[in-house]
Every structure is written in structure tokens, then in C-alpha cells.
Amino acid sequence: MALHLFWQEKELPTLSQRELVSTLLATTLLLILFRILISVYYQAFHPLSQFSGPPGAATSRHWVYRVTDRGFPEEDFERLHKQYQTHVLRIGPNELHISDVEQYRIIYSQSKPFPKYGTFYEAFNTPHTVFTETDRDMHKERRRLLNPLFSRVGVFKLEPVIHEKVGIMLKKIDRLKESQSINVYDAFRCLTTEVIMEFAFAKSANMLEENETTFESWFLTAFDAVSGSLWKLQEWPLVRKALYFVPTSLVSLVDPQIAYVARMLKFAESCLQHYTIHGNTTPHPVVFDNLSSVSYDFKVTEALDVLIAGADTTASTLTTGVLHILSSPDIHAKLRQALNNTEEPTGMQLLELEKIDYLIACVKESLRIGMAVPGRLPRVVPHDLLQPFVVDNKVIPPGTVVSMSAYTMHTNEDVWGPDAQKFNPHRWLRPESKGLDQYLCTFSKGSRMCIGQNVAYAEIIIVMAYLFRNFELGLPQDFVPPQRRDLFTMGYSQPGLPIHFSRLEKNGVRSRPLSLDSDITK
Numbered sequence: 001m002a003l004h005l006f007w008q009e010k011e012l013p014t015l016s017q018r019e020l021v022s023t024l025l026a027t028t029l030l031l032i033l034f035r036i037l038i039s040v041y042y043q044a045f046h047p048l049s050q051f052s053g054p055p056g057a058a059t060s061r062h063w064v065y066r067v068t069d070r071g072f073p074e075e076d077f078e079r080l081h082k083q084y085q086t087h088v089l090r091i092g093p094n095e096l097h098i099s100d101v102e103q104y105r106i107i108y109s110q111s112k113p114f115p116k117y118g119t120f121y122e123a124f125n126t127p128h129t130v131f132t133e134t135d136r137d138m139h140k141e142r143r144r145l146l147n148p149l150f151s152r153v154g155v156f157k158l159e160p161v162i163h164e165k166v167g168i169m170l171k172k173i174d175r176l177k178e179s180q181s182i183n184v185y186d187a188f189r190c191l192t193t194e195v196i197m198e199f200a201f202a203k204s205a206n207m208l209e210e211n212e213t214t215f216e217s218w219f220l221t222a223f224d225a226v227s228g229s230l231w232k233l234q235e236w237p238l239v240r241k242a243l244y245f246v247p248t249s250l251v252s253l254v255d256p257q258i259a260y261v262a263r264m265l266k267f268a269e270s271c272l273q274h275y276t277i278h279g280n281t282t283p284h285p286v287v288f289d290n291l292s293s294v295s296y297d298f299k300v301t302e303a304l305d306v307l308i309a310g311a312d313t314t315a316s317t318l319t320t321g322v323l324h325i326l327s328s329p330d331i332h333a334k335l336r337q338a339l340n341n342t343e344e345p346t347g348m349q350l351l352e353l354e355k356i357d358y359l360i361a362c363v364k365e366s367l368r369i370g371m372a373v374p375g376r377l378p379r380v381v382p383h384d385l386l387q388p389f390v391v392d393n394k395v396i397p398p399g400t401v402v403s404m405s406a407y408t409m410h411t412n413e414d415v416w417g418p419d420a421q422k423f424n425p426h427r428w429l430r431p432e433s434k435g436l437d438q439y440l441c442t443f444s445k446g447s448r449m450c451i452g453q454n455v456a457y458a459e460i461i462i463v464m465a466y467l468f469r470n471f472e473l474g475l476p477q478d479f480v481p482p483q484r485r486d487l488f489t490m491g492y493s494q495p496g497l498p499i500h501f502s503r504l505e506k507n508g509v510r511s512r513p514l515s516l517d518s519d520i521t522k
């Protein structure tokens with residue numbers, strides 16, 4: 001009551017129009033002055049001011065997102081490294097991009113890795129998973145739980161699932177091949193997602209057979225929505241936080257693809273519920289099996305992360321590999337010849353396929369040129385280093401965000417030679433090629449390197465073997481390579497990679513159609 005009277009008695013002072021305008025003007029001028037002072041500080045007085053780079057990058061973290069938005073930032077960084085003649089390029093007020101290949105083993109080391117830069121990994125919205133965790137001990141513990149599933153033994157247990165799914169994909173290709181070219185990018189995405197779903201959730205969404213005549217799937221739409229929004233969520237952390245509080249139904253009105261993401265989350269939860277009630281009803285290990293000590297919510301996010309980390313990555317590597325092999329008649333012929341002696345089903349087992357040197361060389365070259373995660377992996381220079389972190393004879397202060405990329409590592413001509421950008425499996429077959437593995441950073445290196453690389457290798461080897469052994473593949477006459485886009489994982493624009501398939505003639509005899517039961521799933 002007293003408060004009410006107070007407001008009635010006291011009249012609020014009103015601003016005249018002139019006062020309002022001058023207040024606004026003064027505020028704007030202050031803001032501009034503040035911005036200028038900040039820019040001067042970042043360019044001239046900040047500890048990173050000794051490192052060169054575009055002026056816009058030094059003063060605003062938005063610069064890096066504008067470059068990212070162009071589609072393939074690593075190419076821009078590479079050009080700028082050359083322009084400024086430096087191995088240490090300033091790409092943000094507190095971020096440096098490094099192109100000295102010898103620094104990779106220091107930043108991404110096994111024993112004392114630089115910690116992940118939390119702000120970058122927060123945008124994945126899956127806190128405290130093995131992928132996003134920034135605390136060293138918590139990461140170590142989660143990785144200890146998961147490692148056995150992803151070991152070579154673990155992958156051999158998963159191998160029948162890979163054969164089964166490849167069988168389903170090839171049967172569908174066999175059925176569709178006479179009437180149309182087939183977008184293998186989508187086919188590979190459905191395949192790898194299905195394999196990882198079985199592995200992560202003990203259940204699949206039947207994506208390979210969802211559509212009668214194509215390999216389209218609602219799950220792929222959900223993936224595209226997640227990866228398409230990733231950089232925006234990186235750039236605008238406040239929007240990301242605000243989105244937590246907006247009901248999904250409302251967000252879906254603005255972006256209908258978000259509805260598919262919500263459906264994906266529901267699918268993940270329903271799988272966990274099924275698993276909680278029935279246990280693992282599959283004959284193979286499942287990620288949930290090793291997460292009994294983890295809370296319900298973290299189980300779901302961990303399985304989702306494995307799914308997102310393992311699906312498009314492997315599919316995009318396969319797509320790049322197939323595209324390059326088909327673009328070179330010589331490589332294509334050599335690969336077919338190498339696979340000619342394999343017999344189904346026994347010769348198509350992973351252990352046997354791994355002995356085919358030319359196949360493995362093609363797989364490694366696909367991983368090098370394909371590099372499904374081509375971009376920067378940001379880390380923070382630790383404060384407790386025994387020696388200062390020095391690049392180009394300059395000390396990089398602790399607390400600085402530094403990053404290197406697979407693109408830098410895989411295009412370096414001192415390492416790979418003048419044909420570094422060329423798809424050349426032969427480079428893996430030379431006597432000195434063993435030393436090259438240390439520079440193959442597709443899966444990163446050290447204690448944060450990809451936990452799923454054995455799974456990825458297995459899938460790529462098996463799919464390539466089946467494809468090139470059983471089919472004559474060709475690019476359409478009017479083929480235009482799809483545009484690639486670095487969305488953290490490499491993505492391809494539609495129509496992906498359309499391929500003409502026909503059954504391979506063997507000694508003049510048309511090979512028999514695949515019999516799913518007898519040939520592949522055994």
C-alpha cells in the first residue's frame with residue numbers, strides 16, 4: 001500500500017526529445033570508443049599481438065566464423081599462412097592456428113596433451129561425454145570404460161553387423177541399379193549410421209530400407225540439422241544457451257528440421273528404455289553394456305555422441321575414396337585385380353581383407369585425402385608446461401587457444417611430396433612408407449585420438465572390398481563433383497555421389513546376384 005502511494009506521489013521525470021537524442025548519441029559514441037580501444041588493445045598490446053594475421057581476426061572472434069561460413073576454412077588459413085609467411089597465424093583475439101607439422105605430436109600428445117578448449121566443444125551440446133570432456137581425469141575414466149568395446153577384439157565382435165548391413169545395402173543397389181544411378185553418399189551414410197546404431201543403441205532405425213527407391217532417411221535430415229547449426233551455435237553461445245529454454249515445438253516452427261532432431265533424441269531414449277528393461281538382446285557388444293556406472297542422462301548423450309561421431313565421418317571418407325578411385329582408371333583396375341582372388345564369404349572377412357596391400361593402400365589414401373574431420377581441433381596451452389611452448393622462435397603464452405588440423409598435416413609437401421594433394425595409393429606401398437603413418441592424422445593423435453578408428457577402418461575396408469569386387473562402377477557422363485563443406489565433419493552437397501552400377505563380368509561370366517543369406521551374413 002505504502003509503495004502504491006509512493007508511486008502515485010512521485011512523477012517520473014520525462015526526457016525531452018533533444019535530451020533523448022543526445023543521450024543516445026553519447027551512448028553510441030561511448031560504445032564506438034570502447035570498441036576502438038578494445039581493437040587497439042588486441043592489435044597492439046595483447047600478448048598475441050606479436051603474431052601475424054588479418055586485422056579482423058585479432059579484434060573479433062566473429063572473423064573465424066565468417067571464414068568458416070565460406071565452407072572450407074582450412075584452405076583460407078593455408079593461404080594466409082603463406083601470405084604472412086608464418087607457421088603461427090592469429091585467427092582470433094586469443095586463438096592461433098599452427099602449421100608447423102612437428103608441433104602436432106606436442107599439442108595432441110599421448111602423455112601430456114593440451115586440454116580441449118571447452119567453449120568450442122560446448123556447442124556439441126553433449127556435456128561430459130568422452131568426446132567433449134575437458135577434465136583430464138574424468139576423460140580418462142570414461143575412456144577406460146569404453147576402450148574394450150572399441151579395441152580390435154571388440155571390432156571383430158561387431159564385424160558380423162557390418163557384413164549384414166553391407167548385404168542389405170548391396171541387395172538394394174542390385175535391385176535399383178538398372179533403373180537409376182545411385183547416390184552412394186546417402187547409401188554409405190545410411191549404412192554407417194545403422195552399424196553405429198546397433199553398436200551404440202542395440203537397435204537400428206532401418207534407414208537402409210526406409211525408402212523404396214532411394215537411400216533418403218529422416219535420420220539423415222536430423223544429422224544435417226545438427227551439423228548445419230553447429231558453427232552458428234559456436235558463434236552465438238548465448239543463443240545456444242537460450243535455446244535450452246525454448247520448447248522444441250516452437251523452435252521447430254522456425255526450423256522444421258529441428259523436429260527431426262527431437263525425433264532422434266526420442267529414438268535414443270526409447271532405445272535406452274528398451275535396453276534397461278530387456279538388457280542387451282543382440283549377439284554383439286553394445287556401448288550401454290560398459291556404462292552401467294554412468295547416470296541415465298549421460299548414457300543417452302554418450303551413445304548419441306558415438307553415433308554422431310561415427311556415422312557421417314566414415315561415410316564421407318568412403319565417398320571421397322570411391323570418387324577418387326573411379327576418377328582414375330589405373331587405380332580402379334589395380335584395386336579390382338587385387339580383389340579378384342577373394343572368395344566370398346571367407347575371403348571377405350576383415351582378417352583376410354587386411355592382407356590385401358593394395359586395398360589397404362586405397363583405404364589409407366581415402367583417409368588421408370578424405371580426412372572426414374579436416375579442420376582445427378582447438379586446445380589450450382597449459383600453464384604447467386615444463387618448457388615454454390615455442391613455435392617460429394616465439395613463445396606462445398599459456399592460456400592461448402591453439403589448433404592444428406588434418407588438412408595441414410595431409411597437404412604438407414615436405415612430408416608427402418609434391419603430389420601431396422593427389423590421390424595416390426602407391427605412396428603407401430613404398431619401402432619407406434611406414435614412416436608416413438605418424439603424419440596420418442585423420443583420427444587425430446594421442447590420448448584424445450578417435451576411439452572409433454578400428455570400427456571405421458573395418459567398415460571402409462569391408463565396403464570397398466564388396467563394392468569393387470562385385471560391381472562395375474562408373475560415374476555418370478554429366479558428372480559434376482559435389483561441393484564439400486567442412487561442418488566439423490566433411491559434408492557433401494546433394495546429389496552426393498551418383499554412381500552407375502552393373503554386375504561385374506568375371507571371365508566373361510556375369511556374376512550371380514548377391515544372396516544375402518549365403519554370401520554376406522555368414
Ligand code: HEM
Pocket residue numbers: 130131132143196305306307309310311313314317371372373377442443444447448449450451452453455456
Ligand atoms: C573415418 C571415420 C572417422 C574419423 C575421420 C574420425 C575422426 C575423429 C577425430 C579427428 C577425433 C578427435 C576429435 C577432437 O579432438 O575434437 C575423433 C574422436 C572421437 N571419435 Fe572419431 N572418427 C571417425 C570414426 C569414428 C567412429 C566410427 C566412432 C564410433 C564408433 C568414433 C567415435 C569417436 C569418439 C567417441 C571420439 C572422442 C574420443 C576422445 O576424445 O577420447 N569416430 N574422431
